[in-house]
Amino acid sequence: MRDLAVQGAQMLLVLVLAPLLLGFTRKVKARMLRRRGPPVLQPYRDLLRLIRKEAVIADNASWLFRSGPYMIFAATWVAAALVPTFATGLTFSWAADLIAITALLGSARFFLALVGMDVGTSFGGIGSSREMMFASLAEPAMIMIVFTVALVAGSTQLSSIAHYTLTNASLRVSLGLALVALIIVAIAENARIPVDNPATHLELTMVHEAMVLEYSGRHLAMIELAAAVKLLVYVSLIACIFFPWGLAPPNGDLAAYATGAAAYLVKLFVGGFLLVLFETSIAKMRVFRVPDFLGIALMLGLLGTLLLFVSRSF
Amino acid sequence: MNGAWFDIAHMLAGGLVLLSLMLLYQDRMFALLNVFALHAVLLSASVAWQAQIQGAPHLYITALIALALKAVVIPVALRRIVVRLGIHRTIETVVGIGPTMLAGMGLVALSMVVMLKATAQADPLAREDLAFALSVVLLGLLMMVTRRNAVSQVIGFMSLENGLILAATGAKGMPLVVEISIAFSVLIAFIVIGVFLFRIRERFDSVDVSALDAFRGERR
Numbered sequence: 001m002r003d004l005a006v007q008g009a010q011m012l013l014v015l016v017l018a019p020l021l022l023g024f025t026r027k028v029k030a031r032m033l034r035r036r037g038p039p040v041l042q043p044y045r046d047l048l049r050l051i052r053k054e055a056v057i058a059d060n061a062s063w064l065f066r067s068g069p070y071m072i073f074a075a076t077w078v079a080a081a082l083v084p085t086f087a088t089g090l091t092f093s094w095a096a097d098l099i100a101i102t103a104l105l106g107s108a109r110f111f112l113a114l115v116g117m118d119v120g121t122s123f124g125g126i127g128s129s130r131e132m133m134f135a136s137l138a139e140p141a142m143i144m145i146v147f148t149v150a151l152v153a154g155s156t157q158l159s160s161i162a163h164y165t166l167t168n169a170s171l172r173v174s175l176g177l178a179l180v181a182l183i184i185v186a187i188a189e190n191a192r193i194p195v196d197n198p199a200t201h202l203e204l205t206m207v208h209e210a211m212v213l214e215y216s217g218r219h220l221a222m223i224e225l226a227a228a229v230k231l232l233v234y235v236s237l238i239a240c241i242f243f244p245w246g247l248a249p250p251n252g253d254l255a256a257y258a259t260g261a262a263a264y265l266v267k268l269f270v271g272g273f274l275l276v277l278f279e280t281s282i283a284k285m286r287v288f289r290v291p292d293f294l295g296i297a298l299m300l301g302l303l304g305t306l307l308l309f310v311s312r313s314f
Numbered sequence: 315m316n317g318a319w320f321d322i323a324h325m326l327a328g329g330l331v332l333l334s335l336m337l338l339y340q341d342r343m344f345a346l347l348n349v350f351a352l353h354a355v356l357l358s359a360s361v362a363w364q365a366q367i368q369g370a371p372h373l374y375i376t377a378l379i380a381l382a383l384k385a386v387v388i389p390v391a392l393r394r395i396v397v398r399l400g401i402h403r404t405i406e407t408v409v410g411i412g413p414t415m416l417a418g419m420g421l422v423a424l425s426m427v428v429m430l431k432a433t434a435q436a437d438p439l440a441r442e443d444l445a446f447a448l449s450v451v452l453l454g455l456l457m458m459v460t461r462r463n464a465v466s467q468v469i470g471f472m473s474l475e476n477g478l479i480l481a482a483t484g485a486k487g488m489p490l491v492v493e494i495s496i497a498f499s500v501l502i503a504f505i506v507i508g509v510f511l512f513r514i515r516e517r518f519d520s521v522d523v524s525a526l527d528a529f530r531g532e533r534r
Contacts, residue, residue: 170317170318172321172324172325173328176325177328299335300332303332303419310426
């Protein structure tokens with residue numbers, strides 16, 4: 001019963017916090033560029049406004065175009081529900097498997113690429129083809145990271161991985177490599193700066209924006225919310241695997257949950273701040289250099305797995 | 315043996331392999347030199363840590379020599395050579411970055427497989443040290459093969475030699491005299507290579523070694 005309550009609280013929490021994280025990163029970024037920036041709550045207002053607006057749909061759009069945003073949002077939300085954010089004792093803990101989360105995010109991406117091509121505009125096609133090109137490197141890298149972490153912790157279940165990191169904290173070179181690789185994958189997956197710029201609509205470089213160009217109204221709101229939740233998922237994933245301190249244990253008391261929630265908030269904002277710091281200190285890459293960038297992640301994941309075989313436990 | 319000590323030695327040696335892989339894909343001269351200097355700093359840290367673990371004070375001298383010669387003297391001298399030759403532009407690799415990195419990963423895997431089979435009875439610390447050292451040596455060789463610019467070939471050679479030092483510190487009871495003589499022979503090799511760089515450049519107006527192939531009448 002309590003697990004169910006925690007699970008429900010977590011699902012609401014990720015939904016409520018995701019636009020806040022996005023607004024926070026935008027605000028900090030603007031401040032770092034010496035601009036004032038929109039208020040932190042602006043993403044909520046944008047979403048409300050979009051939901052109230054009329055949805056304009058192209059004449060030749062199919063049913064896929066209309067149902068796509070909901071599928072993307074649903075897959076991303078389920079992935080977010082599986083990652084332990086403030087407590088490990090969740091109802092769906094048994095399903096909170098790293099491979100399952102990767103697959104859920106991958107299917108969200110699949111739908112996004114499909115709806116990008118549905119209307120048949122050239123921008124959507126470009127965006128989808130680029131997204132798939134990045135995905136063909138980012139997903140193997142993610143799988144290598146999963147292998148490394150799973151070999152170290154002896155499980156692919158997030159709650160047991162978090163438990164492992166909490167109990168035997170040590171300097172493991174493989175885990176360090178996996179962390180760097182996961183950060184690179186997260187940056188690429190969330191269309192952040194060296195890979196894609198979330199703030200522009202420049203024809204030559206846009207990837208994510210190109211795919212959602214045809215959407216408006218409530219459909220666009222769903223996609224934007226899904227993108228915000230995805231950013232939250234990756235930050236939570238990194239926090240849960242590598243920095244699980246403060247996570248409330250299963251069947252903890254109320255104080256443990258409060259500590260967990262506070263620690264989670266701190267982790268989110270630290271993660272968002274570091275992301276912005278990285279973004280403002282680096283230039284956007286050419287599209288054709290992105291495979292090199294993602295190749296680094298793939299290489300680090302592979303190296304992490306290889307180095308495990310000369311380490312202590314094997 | 316204490317677990318944390320082993321972990322730190324593992325991390326330093328693993329970082330050395332990682333930096334060797336980074337050397338492979340750096341395509342600008344100064345970035346290459348900076349990564350090489352970092353490689354040498356990490357090597358001396360690794361050697362110093364080995365001295366701590368093994369209780370062998372003479373290894374500290376090796377670490378100091380590595381730090382002074384390879385992290386300071388050689389990068390600074392190479393930087394001056396690069397400036398005098400006027401080659402700050404990007405350097406091209408013979409095959410693309412992707413295949414080179416894949417070959418590099420293959421070499422790392424190969425050296426792990428070979429070393430773990432060959433040294434099954436050895437002390438685990440020496441074992442992982444040798445495996446990492448072999449991969450650093452192989453990656454240095456790969457870098458010398460894939461680069462066409464003579465300066466980056468020199469850096470490949472130097473990083474290969476870093477791998478040799480790592481292997482030497484892993485083996486217990488390596489006399490100090492041998493290590494000092496290795497360090498100085500590398501320095502002499504560096505001087506000779508430096509002289510040759512200027513000779514090549516005088517004759518062919520370039521430090522691209524494919525000019526040498528053309529001169530010998532080989533066709534590419």
